[in-house]
Amino acid sequence: MSSAPALVPVASPPRSSPPWLPTPLLVSQYPMLAHLHSCTSMKQLHQMHANAITSGAIFDNFVASRILSFSALSPYGSLSYARLLFSRLRKPDTFTFNTLLRAYVCGPDPLNAVLFYIDVLNSSALHRPDNHCFALLLKACSEAPSLSLGVMVHAQAIKFGWSSLVSVQNFLVHMYASCGDIGLAKLAFNGIEECDDASVNMMLGGFLKCGCFEGARQLFDEMSERDGITWSVMINGLVQRSRFKEGLEFFRRMLEEKVEPNESVLVNVLNACAHLGAMEQGMWVERYLKGKSIRFSVRVGTALVDMYLKCGCVEKAYEIFARMEEKNVLAWTAMIGGLAINGRGEEALQLFSQMEMEGVSPNDVTFIGVLNACSHAGLVDDGVKYFSSMTEVYGIEPNVQHYCCLVDLYGRCGMLHQAEEVIKKMPMKPNSAVWGALLNSCRIHGNSLLGEVVGKKLIELESNNSGRYVLLSNIYAANGRWENVAELRRVMKERGVTKLPGSSFIDLKGHVYEFVAGDNVHPQSKEIYVMLSVMMKKLMQAGYKANTGEALLGMDEEEKETAVSYHSEKLALAFGLINTEPGTTIRITKNLRVCSDCHTATKMLSKIYDRVFVVRDRGRFHHFKDGICSCNDFW
DNA sequence: GTAGGGTTAG
Numbered sequence: 001m002s003s004a005p006a007l008v009p010v011a012s013p014p015r016s017s018p019p020w021l022p023t024p025l026l027v028s029q030y031p032m033l034a035h036l037h038s039c040t041s042m043k044q045l046h047q048m049h050a051n052a053i054t055s056g057a058i059f060d061n062f063v064a065s066r067i068l069s070f071s072a073l074s075p076y077g078s079l080s081y082a083r084l085l086f087s088r089l090r091k092p093d094t095f096t097f098n099t100l101l102r103a104y105v106c107g108p109d110p111l112n113a114v115l116f117y118i119d120v121l122n123s124s125a126l127h128r129p130d131n132h133c134f135a136l137l138l139k140a141c142s143e144a145p146s147l148s149l150g151v152m153v154h155a156q157a158i159k160f161g162w163s164s165l166v167s168v169q170n171f172l173v174h175m176y177a178s179c180g181d182i183g184l185a186k187l188a189f190n191g192i193e194e195c196d197d198a199s200v201n202m203m204l205g206g207f208l209k210c211g212c213f214e215g216a217r218q219l220f221d222e223m224s225e226r227d228g229i230t231w232s233v234m235i236n237g238l239v240q241r242s243r244f245k246e247g248l249e250f251f252r253r254m255l256e257e258k259v260e261p262n263e264s265v266l267v268n269v270l271n272a273c274a275h276l277g278a279m280e281q282g283m284w285v286e287r288y289l290k291g292k293s294i295r296f297s298v299r300v301g302t303a304l305v306d307m308y309l310k311c312g313c314v315e316k317a318y319e320i321f322a323r324m325e326e327k328n329v330l331a332w333t334a335m336i337g338g339l340a341i342n343g344r345g346e347e348a349l350q351l352f353s354q355m356e357m358e359g360v361s362p363n364d365v366t367f368i369g370v371l372n373a374c375s376h377a378g379l380v381d382d383g384v385k386y387f388s389s390m391t392e393v394y395g396i397e398p399n400v401q402h403y404c405c406l407v408d409l410y411g412r413c414g415m416l417h418q419a420e421e422v423i424k425k426m427p428m429k430p431n432s433a434v435w436g437a438l439l440n441s442c443r444i445h446g447n448s449l450l451g452e453v454v455g456k457k458l459i460e461l462e463s464n465n466s467g468r469y470v471l472l473s474n475i476y477a478a479n480g481r482w483e484n485v486a487e488l489r490r491v492m493k494e495r496g497v498t499k500l501p502g503s504s505f506i507d508l509k510g511h512v513y514e515f516v517a518g519d520n521v522h523p524q525s526k527e528i529y530v531m532l533s534v535m536m537k538k539l540m541q542a543g544y545k546a547n548t549g550e551a552l553l554g555m556d557e558e559e560k561e562t563a564v565s566y567h568s569e570k571l572a573l574a575f576g577l578i579n580t581e582p583g584t585t586i587r588i589t590k591n592l593r594v595c596s597d598c599h600t601a602t603k604m605l606s607k608i609y610d611r612v613f614v615v616r617d618r619g620r621f622h623h624f625k626d627g628i629c630s631c632n633d634f635w
Numbered sequence: 636g637t638a639g640g641g642t643t644a645g
Contacts, residue, residue: 029636062636095637102638132638139639167639174640201640232641264642302644330644337645368645401645 020073022066032057036070045076049085064089065096072103079107083116094130101136110140114149131162138171142178142209150175166194170202177206182215201233208237213246231259236268244272245512248281261288263300270303277589277616278507279311286320296324302331309338311507311587312614312621329360337369341620343630345377364396371405375412376620376631383409400426404434411441416450432461436468443475451475452484459491466492466499467592504572505589508579515571524575531574532566538608539601547597569598569615577609585612593617603627 022033032055035048052058052067064085071077071085086092086100097120104113117137120126134157141150154172157163163172169192176185189203200223207216220226220234231254238247251269254261261269266285273282286304289296296304301324308317321327321335332355339348352370355362362370367390374383387406390396398406403426410419419438423430435458442451455472462468469492476484492498503516513522522528569590576586594602594617606613607627615622623630 026636065637098638135639170639196639198640205640227640229640234641236641262641267642299642299644306644334644341645363644365645372645 018074020070026066030057030060030063030066032063033066036066039070039074039076042076042081045071045074045081059090061089061091061093061096064092065099068096069099069103072100073106079103079112092125094126094128094133097126098130098132098136101133105136105140105143110143111146111149113137113140114146114153117153129156129160131165131168134160134162134168135171138168138175142171142175142206145175145179145209147176147179147181150179164193166192166196166199170196170198173199174202174206177203177212178209180210180212182207182210182212197227197229201227201230204230205233205237208233208241211241213238213241213243226257226259228259228262232262232265235265239268239272242275244275245514247272248276248278248512263297267299267303270300270307274303274307274310276505276507276512277311277587278505278512279308279313279587280507280510281512282307282311284510296320298324298326298328298331301327302334305331306334306338309334309342310616312342312616312623313587314339314342314344327358327360329355329363329366332360333363333366333369336366337372340369340373340376343376343621343623345373345379348373349379349382362394362396364399364402367396367398368401368405371402371409375405375409378413380409380413380415400428400431400434403428403430404437407434408437408441411438412444414441414445416441416445416447420450432458432465432468435461436471439468439471439475443471443478446475446478448475448479448481463495464497466497469497470499500592502568502590502592502595504568504591506572506576507587507589508576513572513575515568515575517568517571518566519568519571522575524578527578528571528574531578532570535570535574535577535605535608539604542604542608544601544604547600567595567598569594570601573602573605573613577611582609583611585614587614588616590615590617593619594622599629599633603629 022030022036027034027037032052035051039045039048049067049071052063057063058067068082068085072079072082082100082103086096089096101113101116104110104116114137117129117133121129134153137153138150141147141153153175154163157168157172162168169188172188173185173192176188185203185206189199192199200219204216204219207213207219216234216237220230223230231250235247235250235254238244238250247268251261251265254265266289270282270285273279273285282304289300294300301320304320305317308314308320317335317338321331324331332351336348336351336355339345339351348369352362352366367386370386371383374380374386383406387398387402390398390402403422407419407422410416410422416438419441423434423438426434435454439451439454439458442448442454451472452475455468455475458468459472469488473485473488476482476488501516503514506513506515515522569588572588573586576588580586594615599622602613602615602622602624604627605611606624613624615624620631
């Protein structure tokens with residue numbers, strides 16, 4: 001990644017005011033709209049609305065639509081208030097109608113746009129919906145996605161005579177593709193007489209949305225012209241569907257073709273790096289931004305902070321965070337949550353109070369980070385205090401995830417009874433994550449009796465989730481209950497549940513390498529296995545004994561020992577040790593939880609080789625140094 | 636007088 005071609009500098013995108021505020025030009029034409037700029041509460045909004053009515057300005061549809069837009073999109077209004085406002089308009093025109101429609105599409109439930117359309121059509125307040133209206137309705141159906149409503153909207157578009165307009169046809173293509181009906185999408189696409197720039201991009205976006213990646217790739221490769229948006233659609237689409245490696249691959253291609261990445265691409269690329277633990281590539285993005293003297297926007301800054309934290313590099317995250325000029329609740333939340341998973345609970349809490357001092361209010365996600373911080377730092381009392389402060393101080397109703405944190409908080413420190421009580425008393429139905437937190441606590445504290453009850457419950461709840469079987473099996477194994485282990489294995493086989501293969505990623509000089517247990521596809525495979533045997537020898541000398549309790553079921557002891565020694569994590573470690581200078585920190589990202597054998601081995605290896613190993617597993621970070629781990633062996 | 640395709644944290 002560092003060898004990517006130098007690019008022509010561009011200015012950072014102009015900072016535009018939020019979409020609910022009228023532009024200076026509009027204010028000069030309609031002085032009344034200036035008041036919206038000083039509107040900072042719902043009360044002021046109501047006052048503004050009342051003034052518009054008494055002065056008669058509300059009868060100007062343009063003024064009405066701007067107030068409507070402000071009501072629907074700004075934090076000082078709501079969709080329902082905007083809807084009320086709309087219903088009071090004497091003669092709303094299509095433009096005003098579309099304004100509200102657009103707000104619905106951007107809102108939490110886009111299909112409400114379709115319901116609103118039906119409502120207004122029935123009330124005959126709308127004479128004839130225009131082409132923009134159908135573009136918006138089709139977009140709503142793509143986002144949901146809802147093929148049945150999409151087809152209905154298509155029929156309406158035909159009825160009102162807009163179905164042969166390119167702008168509407170583009171959205172038809174997007175809607176059918178997003179809903180997974182590639183056949184109809186192609187039909188609609190072929191029906192477009194004169195394709196414009198957007199047509200193919202809409203098709204591409206639809207392919208990605210419905211998970212048709214091969215189709216997307218093929219279409220992308222066939223395209224004769226690819227503009228900046230095409231690349232955005234492709235990269236962002238892949239990243240958002242968790243195809244991180246492919247997203248980075250396309251980002252690389254984009255740079256090779258000398259196309260400028262825009263902010264949204266950079267944010268998504270950083271996101272992909274965060275997920276993969278690809279810090280080298282993430283650092284490349286940072287250098288790229290610096291090279292272009294692009295000021296960190298809140299979003300890019302937050303994405304960078306998040307990336308560094310998810311790569312286990314807390315110091316770099318602090319550095320970026322300090323340099324961010326504007327910090328909103330998202331930025332603070334990323335930092336707090338990231339410190340928590342890195343085992344820096346106290347610092348996370350410190351940051352939380354600093355955030356408050358700077359006048360930024362926490363949201364529900366912030367509290368997930370705060371509670372996580374308490375639970376990983378073993379601060380039960382603080383955690384409980386923060387939990388109750390949510391409703392009492394901040395007026396945030398805890399959701400199921402917050403209860404999940406609370407169960408984890410009690411359970412992790414061994415207060416299993418209190419954890420169970422939380423589950424009994426919580427106001428909503430506990431989901432599998434809540435039971436999962438309790439199960440993990442049973443594993444940590446070796447409570448196989450409760451573990452068995454909870455594990456069985458979870459397996460019933462999610463009979464396809466192999467992780468649940470594995471965790472229960474580990475609990476049985478740790479207690480020497482081998483007959484139960486065998487029974488569980490039989491059930492898994494019967495139900496056709498296969499264990500998700502563990503894999504480890506390591507980011508080296510801008511490339512992400514992936515290892516699975518016992519794999520030998522890597523070109524350096526031979527050297528890796530030689531290194532591994534050296535490592536094992538040194539481990540044995542240091543008194544290591546393979547812990548096979550979590551190994552695959554149904555093997556004899558010796559087989560198990562070999563199996564754990566070839567775990568993907570150990571392969572990645574060997575690979576890292578071969579290919580880095582002594583003293584370099586090695587960062588590994590795992591798709592599963594670290595097994596206890598790998599954990600012990602990695603601890604010892606950090607001392608033997610005098611290295612820092614940062615391993616990120618499914619749930620948190622392990623910083624190995626001098627033979628100890630930052631998780632204090634609780635994970 | 637007017638809005639398209641990519642963009643929102645754990």
